[in-house]
Amino acid sequence: MVDTTLTAPLTLTELETAVWRTIVYADGFDYPMTAVEIHRYLEGLPASLAEVQYVLTHNRQQSRFANYHTLPGREEIIRIRRQRETRARQLWPHAVSYARLITRIPFVRMIAVTGSLAVNNVTPDADVDYLIVTEHGRLWLCRALIIGVVKLAAQRDIILCPNYILSENALRFPEQNLYTARELSQMVPLAGLAVYWKMRRLNEWTARFLPNAAGLPPTAVSPQPIHSRLQTWAELPLRTAVGGWLERWEMNRKIRKLETAVPAPSEARFTANQCKGHFHTHQQRAIQTYREKVMREA
Numbered sequence: 001m002v003d004t005t006l007t008a009p010l011t012l013t014e015l016e017t018a019v020w021r022t023i024v025y026a027d028g029f030d031y032p033m034t035a036v037e038i039h040r041y042l043e044g045l046p047a048s049l050a051e052v053q054y055v056l057t058h059n060r061q062q063s064r065f066a067n068y069h070t071l072p073g074r075e076e077i078i079r080i081r082r083q084r085e086t087r088a089r090q091l092w093p094h095a096v097s098y099a100r101l102i103t104r105i106p107f108v109r110m111i112a113v114t115g116s117l118a119v120n121n122v123t124p125d126a127d128v129d130y131l132i133v134t135e136h137g138r139l140w141l142c143r144a145l146i147i148g149v150v151k152l153a154a155q156r157d158i159i160l161c162p163n164y165i166l167s168e169n170a171l172r173f174p175e176q177n178l179y180t181a182r183e184l185s186q187m188v189p190l191a192g193l194a195v196y197w198k199m200r201r202l203n204e205w206t207a208r209f210l211p212n213a214a215g216l217p218p219t220a221v222s223p224q225p226i227h228s229r230l231q232t233w234a235e236l237p238l239r240t241a242v243g244g245w246l247e248r249w250e251m252n253r254k255i256r257k258l259e260t261a262v263p264a265p266s267e268a269r270f271t272a273n274q275c276k277g278h279f280h281t282h283q284q285r286a287i288q289t290y291r292e293k294v295m296r297e298a
Contacts, residue, residue, distance in 0.1 A: 018045040019055045021294065023062050023069055025178065028289040030077045031121050032068035039212055041182065046211040081121065088120035094158045095128045098149055099190040102130070102162075103226050105145045106235040107138040109168055110192025110199075110226070115161075118186045118218070127159035131187060133195050136167040136273070140251035141238060143275055163277040170273035171199040178290070179283045181206040185213035191226045 021043045026033050033041075039052040056062065056069055063072045070077055099111050115129030116122045134142040143165055150160045173180055184206050189196040196217070200206075207214050237243065255270045258277070262268045267278040 015045060015047055015051060016055050016059050016061065018043050018047070019052060019059065020061050023071060024293050025182075025290050027071050027074060027077070028286060028293060029116075029121060030080050031119065032070040032074075032078050032081050034067055035069070038069060040218065041185065041210055042212050043178065044209060044211070084116075084122050085120045087124055087126065088117055088122045091117055091122060091126065091128060094153070096190060098128070098153050098158065098160055099130065101149050101152075102132065102146055103191040104228065104231055105142060105149070106231060106238055107135040107142040108146075108192075108226065108231075109133045109135055110189065110195035112187040112189040112196065114164065114183055114187045118188050127161040129164075130160065130162040131164040131166070132162050133166050133168055133171065133192060133199070135235075136169045138238065138243070138247055139165060139167045139273060139275065140254060141243065141247045143254070144250050161277075165275040167273040168195065171195075172202045175283070176205050176208075177283075177287060178209045179286050181209035181213075185210050186218050188219050189217055 019038060019042065022038050022041055023033060025043065026037075026041075035053050035056055036049065038056065039047070039049045042052060056064065061072075062069050063075055065075055065078055068078045068081065095113050095117060099113070102108055102111055110131075110133035112118075112131045113128065114131045116126055117128055132142075132146065143162070146162050146165075150162065153160045173184065184200070184203055200214075204214075238246070251272060258268070258270050258275075261279070263279060267276070267281055267283055269276040269278075
């Protein structure tokens with residue numbers, strides 16, 4: 001868990017400190033922020049947009065250019081953000097299109113874009129990260145079908161990465177830290193809005209880290225309906241004992257294969273209710289980078 005007792009410049013008020021920390025965290029991703037974004041992801045303190053804007057206008061612990069706010073001396077990341085936003089605009093139509101295909105797969109109950117694309121901060125070689133929720137008891141069978149869509153997209157040079165798949169009874173996240181709170185709060189639901197809201201309710205602990213991000217999803221993308229009549233019919237034969245056997249066979253086969261591919265250290269986890277394909281330590285590195293920046297900038 002992120003140590004919320006880290007020091008900040010002694011001249012700052014509580015709100016100024018929260019604004020400063022928010023900018024510091026984003027700096028670890030080369031991501032300058034707008035006032036609206038700083039307000040939404042303000043760390044650890046509820047405040048109005050007007051209050052945040054006042055701090056941004058009168059405080060010198062950050063630099064402002066073209067409506068973006070950065071740490072002093074880090075203005076060059078504004079150019080990086082603009083370049084990445086251009087790539088994100090190219091990638092979003094593909095993310096939405098393939099998400100619609102995935103929602104037609106039996107037992108899919110929610111799909112959301114996560115990671116860098118969720119905040120339009122993608123590098124030229126970035127992929128599309130999805131968090132997908134499935135019906136309980138059919139996660140691995142559902143995953144096998146999703147991989148078919150992944151391979152279809154790859155033929156068109158679109159890299160889909162459904163790297164976090166959960167069953168409906170595993171929506172509570174055990175990692176309660178700033179990184180996970182940001183990932184949950186900034187993900188963009190594309191289908192299964194009811195499940196999305198259930199996930200947010202089960203993870204209300206995120207409000208301790210990001211109290212202003214407890215409202216609507218971060219973008220205006222209209223989530224598509226899920227669980228069509230065709231999907232219902234396709235699920236019927238897979239609800240049988242044969243479907244249960246296939247689920248167990250695919251789960252055991254795939255978990256053995258995936259676990260042999262997991263490097264050390266890793267944040268990956270594979271169970272009956274979770275396929276977390278985070279083969280690296282992005283979370284640990286992001287938190288460590290944040291802590292080091294706070295200590296260095298203070």
